[in-house]
Amino acid sequence: MSNRMDAEANNTARNTKVMNRFDITSRLVASLKNDEAVIGGIGNTNFDLWAAGHRPQNFYMLGSMGLACPIALGVALAQPKRRTIALEGDGSLLMQVGSLATIAMLKPKNLIILVFDNHSYQITGSQPTATASGTDLVTMARGAGIAQSQWAADEEMFDELMDRALTQDGPWLIAMRIDDKPGTATTERDPPIITARFMEGLGVKR
């Protein structure tokens, strides 16, 4: 671990730069080494995943909040050799925050959670979430038992953390403070096609 990351091991959301979801998602996609599975949560996280360049190992959650982590957990347990990455907004993670405790309990080494915290339920009108009044999702994740939970202070630190998360045992949770730019594109909305393509991408036949 670099000195900088040691020093920032106890960082909080207050110390982080406000970044951009599409930029971070593009960095994530560029950092992928093999056929990692990536699960985009409802709305903006999967819109930006789609816009960053579709891959057959991407799954785009439509309709329900809070399911990126539970779906990614299932994939990580079913295919323990494949790194699996969940992308979730702060509002969605707060709705299904118990999934952090389940992940901590089951300890999937191959699971990485990325949290995009814009302090709001942006896509339904930017109503403030609890993180706007101080709830710290990294502290919550550590409390749930995911010891390797960190705020990325800036883009460079995101790249460093991602590099470690892709090569060292997890589970990991990396959180970013992000701006209020909307998702970059709208994902093609066809659930049977999304599911079939993802299963094919993971080498699983129905």
Ligand SMILES: Cc1ncc(C[n+]2csc(CCOP(=O)(O)OP(=O)(O)O)c2C)c(N)n1
């Ligand atoms: C269970 C459930 N409750 C409410 C909604 C309506 N809804 C869809 S997206 C959304 C906000 C999501 O917020 P967040 O996860 O923080 O992502 P952001 O829009 O900020 O990128 C809401 C309230 C829903 N789809 N499902």
